[in-house]
Amino acid sequence: MTTPTTQPSRPHLMLHERPKPVWPIMMVGFDPDLCTHIAHLFSDYAISGHVIKVMPCHTPEKALQQLLERRYALVIINAGLLDLNDPDNLVRVMREDFQQYHTRYIVVDSEPGETPMAEWLLEMHIQDYRHLQHINDNDWLMIVTQACQNYQLSMANNRQERGLEKVISATTDLLNKTSLRHFAEGILDQLSASLGLDEDGLICVQRRVRTPSSPCSPLYITAATGQHASLIGEPLSQLAALDIQSAFETCIEQQGPIFDTHYTALYYNNSHWEGAIYIDCECCPSDDYQQLLEIFASNISQCNELISKVNKLSFIAYHDTLTKVPNRTRFLLELDQRAKTQDVNTVIALIDLSHFADLNEGLGVETGNRLLINVTERLQSYLGDTCYIARIGADVFGLIGQQQDLNPDSIRATLSTPFDVGELSYSMRYNVGLCRLLAGEMTGLTLLKRSYIALARAKRNSARNYEFFLEEMEFDNRWRTDIINQLKNDFYEGHLSLWYQPQINLKTGAVCGIEALVRWPDSAGGFIQPPSIFIPLAEYSGLIIDIGDWILEEACRTFDKLKRQQHTLQSVCVNIGIPQFKQFNLIKTIQRLTQEYKLPAGTLVIEVTEQLAMHDPQLVIENLHTLQKLGVHAAIDDFGTGYSSLNTLRHLAIDRLKIDTQFIHEISHSNAEHARPPFAETLISLGQKLGLKLVAEGVETQAQANTLRQIGCHQGQGFFFAKPMPFDELLDWLNDNPSLSF
Structure with missing residues (x-):
């Protein structure tokens, strides 16, 4: 064993x-x-x-x-x-x-x-x-x-x-076929070349796989050689040779090959299509030859299936899954092709749907999807015959067409009618950025970038909702980038400074507070850019977060210095923008500063604009209530210039309203003593009823100060009292002006 x-x-x-x-x-x-x-x-x-x-x-x-x-x-x-x-x-x-x-x-x-x-x-x-x-x-x-x-x-x-x-190594040319007809023609070419068959007696037919909903799909001739080539694209029933028709029908019915003494029929299929190849021959193939033909038919089936999958993946890669129109990637490829034509009558348009995210949040994603599909169908119905249409972003559609077909008027005519979204009739607002195909070499990416620049301008244009790209816009973008880079360098090198403007009690003339205002000085005693320019750019770039933290700290430090020098100011005011309000550590930063500098309750006043309050009311309400608990007061800045909801205003934890300069300028310089400025008086009356402290901005004359005092405004701020000034000048000014008389 x-x-x-x-x-x-x-x-x-x-x-x-x-x-x-x-x-x-x-x-x-x-x-x-x-x-x-x-x-x-x-x-x-x-x-x-x-x-x-x-x-x-x-x-x-x-x-x-x-x-x-x-x-x-x-x-x-x-x-x-x-x-x-x-x-x-x-x-x-x-x-x-x-x-x-x-x-x-x-x-x-x-x-x-x-x-x-x-x-x-x-x-x-x-x-x-x-x-x-x-x-x-x-x-x-x-x-x-x-x-x-x-x-x-x-x-x-x-x-x-x-x-x-690998699967079709013997028939590798079939991989290059992009349609059923080309695929079928490739089959016949390979049969002729590989097996030495007579080209005059080859026919290929195909049809969709039978399903319960379409049991009798007809067979079509997709490829043929010799005397039958003229029938390509016709139904098999158009073939005069009834015996060949019968051979095809039998082969497909039994889903297998037929080896007859006068012909051979090979069957192939995939998950969507099935077909057969008819080979005219003088005798029945030998066993070895039959085996070779069956292997070839098997390879065809695998190749056909894989080509279908590749085409499906290609469709997914280049089309939007919801609307089924081309996506951004395919749109860029199309732009590349159009750019090569240098046709100056070609126009690219980007249509951005306004407030689409709000619609999604308010009515649900299904409603938003329904709107996108409706917009796509409307664009295809009105412009599809003349324009290339794609969805290139969540709420952005891209179109390419000729100027006479694609322009603001044609887009307005297409989208002006309300859309039926479920039970809702929705009048959609939108913005359009347009770019003409200018002469000279350019890429699709350049055209898309320029269209986006025009779209951004359209969003900022309050007079109309569209803009055409102009070359100076690109220069403006480069200018903004240069300013942002310079601002970033100067800020981190400590070149920005904080100036302060006093706030005056209109009843007593006493200095009751200061507002901190950031400045960007140059080496010659002037300013590189005013705040109206560099603050929005700082917000756009995200730099405002660091600048805002610095302003808060510097303002608190300044108030602490003034307190140590026996100046009895009541408050220091700091403006807070939308990006700062959204940062997760704003509350902790303010809490740390008030504790570190031992600021009494009500000393630090955070100023927010109406636009900020309406931009994200819930966030603002929650943060202001939290700050109120920390002893931080809040003011609505530029009050009366935005679109405040009184209901939202009622829920805000605010302590004061700052009346915007434009309402103060209502007060006539000549007869201000007798004039009753209607808007300023209405806003002040509203603030009084809400129990809020009222601060008038932009006071420039004694007449304005007197009128504001008479109609019940508490505090004033403006050039009549004092201009903004750096800390050293502020200190001298406070020493010289403990109280004002006017």
Whole structure:
């Protein structure tokens, strides 16, 4: 008896113990605590059967070294490592130099601010751009899951394409066919070339696979050679040879090959189509020859199925899944083709639906989707015959057409009629940015960028809702970028300064407070830009967050200095903008400052505009109530110039109203003593009924001050009393003017 050879024992691995495949994700340039948190978040989380492994890299050099060792499903990069103006940034190097083409790239900005323009993200091959303070754990789960699934789809598509080449290696030319007819013609070409068949006796027919809803779909001739070539595209019933018709019908009915003494019929199919090939021959093929033909037919079926899948994936890649029109990627390709024509009559239009996000939030996503579909159908109905239509953003449609067809009037005629969305008749507001195809070489991306510039101008234009791109607009964008860069440098180098304007008790003449106002001085004693220019740019760039924190701290420090020098001011006022109100640590910052400088309750006054209060009422109401509990007062600035809801105003935790300058200028300089300014008096009366302190801005004459005092305004601020001044001048002014008489 033979003794069996002893094999080394191996541990028995149960099915549930088999390790799952891993999708590695790289985090570049982030705090180690954040990386650890993300790793812990995904420790028990699988995506499509894959576990997530987080690989932190603190430097770009380390990240590139890691790319030499393995491929990553996702790379998350700190925005601080990217130069927006450098085409050879880290993402491009990873993609192209290290050939990480299927990897998904997401940029996370740890500093609050605006998201870069979409065309920059597209050009840099960045799938998403987020701000760190806006990402919670659920967002991380969603972001990573979506990125990994997209990576899986990209890899699957790549494997499918490589598999397709192997499956049809003997018929590789079929892969280039983009229609049923071309595919069928390729089959006949390959049969003739590979098997040495007579080209005059080949016919190919196809039809959709039978379903309960369409059981009798007719057969069409999709390819033919020789004497039958003229019938391509016709129903099989048009073929005069009834015996060939019968052969096709029998072959497809039995879904298998027929080897007869006078012909051969091969059957092939996929999930959507089925077809047959008729081969005219003088005798029944040999067994070997039959086997070869069956293998060829099997290859055709696989090739046909894979081509259908590739076409489906291509449709998904280049079309919007909701509206079924081309998406942004396909729109850019179309723009590239149109740019080559240099047809100066071509116009590109971007239509942005106004307040679409509000509609989604108020009435639900289904209502929003219904509106998008209705808009698409309306555009196709009115402009589809002459214009190329795409959906290139959540609420943005892109169109390309000739000037006579695509213009503000044709768009207005298309969209002016209300849309029926369920039981709602919705009159949609929109803005349009238009760009003509100017002479000279340009890319689709350039045309899209210019259209977006025009669209941004249209949104800011209160007189009309459309703008055509002009070359000076691009110059204006460069100018804004230069100003923002200079402002950023000067701020961080300490060149900005805080000036102060006194506020006067109109009844007693006493100085009761100061307002802190930021200035951007130059070296010659003037100013580089006024606040009306650089404050909006600071808000646009996100720099206002840091500037705002600095203003708060400097204003509190100034009040503390004045208090130590025995100046009995009651308040210091600081303006707060929308981006500052949205930052998560604003309340903590104000709480720290009031405690650090021991400011009595009511000393610090936060000024917000009506626009801010109406922009996000719930956020403003919650924050102001929280600040009120901390002893911080609040004022509505420029009151009367916005569109305040009295109901919202009633719920705001405010202590004072600041009457805007334009209402103070109502007061006539010549007969102010006898004039009763109607708007100013109405606003002051409203404030009195609400029990609020009233402050008049822009007081320039004694007549205005006297009238304001007579109609019950509490405080005044303006050039009549004092101009804004730096701290040293403010100190001298306060020493010289403990109280004013007027």
